[in-house]
Amino acid sequence: MGTRLTGKRILITGAAQGIGLAMAKTFAREDASLFLIDRDGAELALAVDALRQTGATLGSAVADITDAGAITAVVAQAAGEIGRLNALVNNAGVNVFAEPLETDDATWNRCFDINLKGAWNCCKAVLPGLIEQGGGPILNIASTHAFTIIPHTFPYPVAKHALLGLTRSLGLEYAGRGVRVNALAPGYVATQKVIDYWNDFADPEAARAATMKLHPGGRIATPEEIANAALFMISDECPFMNATCLTIDGGLSVQQHPA
Numbered sequence: 001m002g003t004r005l006t007g008k009r010i011l012i013t014g015a016a017q018g019i020g021l022a023m024a025k026t027f028a029r030e031d032a033s034l035f036l037i038d039r040d041g042a043e044l045a046l047a048v049d050a051l052r053q054t055g056a057t058l059g060s061a062v063a064d065i066t067d068a069g070a071i072t073a074v075v076a077q078a079a080g081e082i083g084r085l086n087a088l089v090n091n092a093g094v095n096v097f098a099e100p101l102e103t104d105d106a107t108w109n110r111c112f113d114i115n116l117k118g119a120w121n122c123c124k125a126v127l128p129g130l131i132e133q134g135g136g137p138i139l140n141i142a143s144t145h146a147f148t149i150i151p152h153t154f155p156y157p158v159a160k161h162a163l164l165g166l167t168r169s170l171g172l173e174y175a176g177r178g179v180r181v182n183a184l185a186p187g188y189v190a191t192q193k194v195i196d197y198w199n200d201f202a203d204p205e206a207a208r209a210a211t212m213k214l215h216p217g218g219r220i221a222t223p224e225e226i227a228n229a230a231l232f233m234i235s236d237e238c239p240f241m242n243a244t245c246l247t248i249d250g251g252l253s254v255q256q257h258p259a
């Protein structure tokens with residue numbers, strides 16, 4: 001057991017699987033106390049069981065980040081179970097891909113409610129406690145979609161660009177109160193979300209191979225590689241890192257085109 005997160009009481013959203021679960025495992029190994037939320041109760045129960053078996057200190061709740069009232073209740077519940085939260089990771093997010101002119105209001109709203117407003121709901125619920133305690137870190141899991149565009153993925157990148165705007169805005173607003181707000185931008189990461197994306201193609205194996213080929217190193221990230229960067233950003237090891245975004249994509253987003 002490490003001690004890089006001793007004393008941290010961290011809320012992680014979308015923690016039942018993928019990058020969220022990898023962060024929960026990594027943070028627990030560094031002595032953090034965790035409060036995990038997800039809207040998928042069955043997956044969350046499995047994740048919590050697995051983490052408890054490792055001796056992790058944690059609480060959990062089934063909650064949807066788009067429900068501001070539920071999130072306020074979750075923050076109060078967390079304080080009762082693991083102590084007052086002093087860090088937040090906004091990780092929950094969903095792919096919403098449509099042809100722009102065929103994007104109906106329901107699709108647009110679902111994209112922005114989860115990928116942007118959900119993160120704001122959690123910031124709004126956690127920030128007063130952070131400020132009263134003299135500060136603390138917020139980490140928003142953005143994406144390389146926050147500053148580049150892949151055609152046919154509208155309006156997901158629009159929401160991720162806005163999440164970067166939220167990061168910068170809150171980072172500046174509360175810098176004088178000890179709060180640090182940063183974003184982490186993964187490229188492709190081997191999670192169910194990416195497998196689902198490949199499975200939407202007529203030939204999923206060819207789609208998978210094409211994704212690998214796009215990358216300068218011929219592979220995509222593991223969730224653990226993203227979690228290790230998140231560990232640094234949520235720790236006290238980078239106190240002057242604020243209102244910025246760290247990209248972890250194996251160099252993909254700076255490549256003009258594959259050789």
Ligand SMILES: NC(=O)c1ccc[n+]([C@@H]2O[C@H](COP(=O)([O-])OP(=O)(O)OC[C@H]3O[C@@H](n4cnc5c(N)ncnc54)[C@H](O)[C@@H]3O)[C@@H](O)[C@H]2O)c1
Pocket residue numbers: 013014015016017018019020037038039040043063064065066091092093094095114118141142143144185186187188189190191192193194
């Ligand atoms: N996987 C990638 O390649 C990739 C790349 C860049 C950015 N990201 C971002 O990383 C984050 C995690 O992605 P992932 O690949 O681990 O996804 P995932 O689908 O594997 O896991 C996301 C989790 O969030 C939960 N969730 C979704 N909507 C929710 C809501 N409204 N309220 C509560 N929980 C909700 C889901 O139930 C799920 O357990 C997302 O914000 C995503 O946009 C992922």
